[in-house]
Amino acid sequence: MNANNNIVIAIDGFSSCGKSTMAKELAKKLGYIYIDSGAMYRAVTLFCIQNGLVTNGVIDEDRLKDEMRNIKIEFRINSEGRPETYLNDKNVEQEIRSMQVSNLVSPVSAIGFVREAMTRLQQDMGRRKGIVMDGRDIGTTVFPNAELKIFVTASSDTRAKRRLEEMLRKGQTATYDEVLKNVEERDYIDQHRTVSPLRKADDAILLDNSHMTLEQQDQWLYNEYLKAVKK
Numbered sequence: 001m002n003a004n005n006n007i008v009i010a011i012d013g014f015s016s017c018g019k020s021t022m023a024k025e026l027a028k029k030l031g032y033i034y035i036d037s038g039a040m041y042r043a044v045t046l047f048c049i050q051n052g053l054v055t056n057g058v059i060d061e062d063r064l065k066d067e068m069r070n071i072k073i074e075f076r077i078n079s080e081g082r083p084e085t086y087l088n089d090k091n092v093e094q095e096i097r098s099m100q101v102s103n104l105v106s107p108v109s110a111i112g113f114v115r116e117a118m119t120r121l122q123q124d125m126g127r128r129k130g131i132v133m134d135g136r137d138i139g140t141t142v143f144p145n146a147e148l149k150i151f152v153t154a155s156s157d158t159r160a161k162r163r164l165e166e167m168l169r170k171g172q173t174a175t176y177d178e179v180l181k182n183v184e185e186r187d188y189i190d191q192h193r194t195v196s197p198l199r200k201a202d203d204a205i206l207l208d209n210s211h212m213t214l215e216q217q218d219q220w221l222y223n224e225y226l227k228a229v230k231k
């Protein structure tokens with residue numbers, strides 16, 4: 001372990017089980033950087049939608065490959081100390097969470113050159129450690145040597161209900177059936193894609209938080225951090 005206990009913490013898992021919530025809370029407690037890698041794939045997807053690269057759900061990969069150099073994604077801390085996603089200097093934190101983006105992000109995320117570009121950015125963000133990053137392939141591809149890897153799951157029903165409540169709270173429109181379908185479809189695509197498929201790293205610790213409160217999962221994660229830094 002390095003001198004000041006700065007480590008890399010990877011939190012992967014199925015959609016909408018609570019990864020970002022846990023990651024943000026732990027990063028705040030530790031004074032670590034928090035990166036929502038999913039937001040980066042959502043931002044690329046939004047770029048595709050906004051620039052006419054999608055026709056009937058099909059992405060024009062040749063044009064996207066040319067356009068990748070014109071996609072700048074960054075996170076800026078807002079006045080409440082929370083990171084927000086910027087695409088080409090525009091705050092897109094709300095837009096990237098829409099059902100329109102959610103319905104296209106997994107096919108976009110299955111494209112090899114998109115994954116290569118995002119992985120390079122993510123690895124650069126974590127090069128000085130002291131980071132909590134959540135996503136699908138953080139513990140398997142982005143940071144295979146992360147000192148702490150968690151893989152979170154929960155029942156599809158629980159996850160759809162959590163995401164629906166979150167969307168309605170934010171004033172977004174969706175139905176339970178629509179969200180459940182999106183959650184299950186994305187997980188299927190994410191698990192079966194060729195490049196960096198969603199899977200639990202062999203050395204990741206599994207957490208099913210279907211019956212855990214926010215406080216319980218935060219405490220569980222903090223205890224895993226304490227164990228990791230004592231190694």
Ligand SMILES: Nc1ncnc2c1ncn2[C@@H]1O[C@H](COP(=O)(O)OP(=O)(O)O)[C@@H](O)[C@H]1O
Nearest residue numbers: 015016017018019020021162163166212213214
């Ligand atoms: N243990 C939990 N119990 C109830 N709601 C939860 C729990 N963990 C997270 N949530 C809520 O579920 C929603 C999705 O959580 P989020 O962290 O965005 O999931 P993910 O990052 O895995 O997609 C959020 O509204 C969050 O507050």
Ligand SMILES: Nc1ccn([C@@H]2O[C@H](COP(=O)(O)OP(=O)(O)O)[C@@H](O)[C@H]2O)c(=O)n1
Nearest residue numbers: 015016037038041105106109135136137186
């Ligand atoms: N490291 C990552 C993170 C997200 N993604 C893709 O981006 C999508 C959205 O990720 P997200 O974390 O915002 O999704 P939720 O778990 O919040 O529903 C996922 O369904 C994956 O298709 C990925 O491929 N690799």
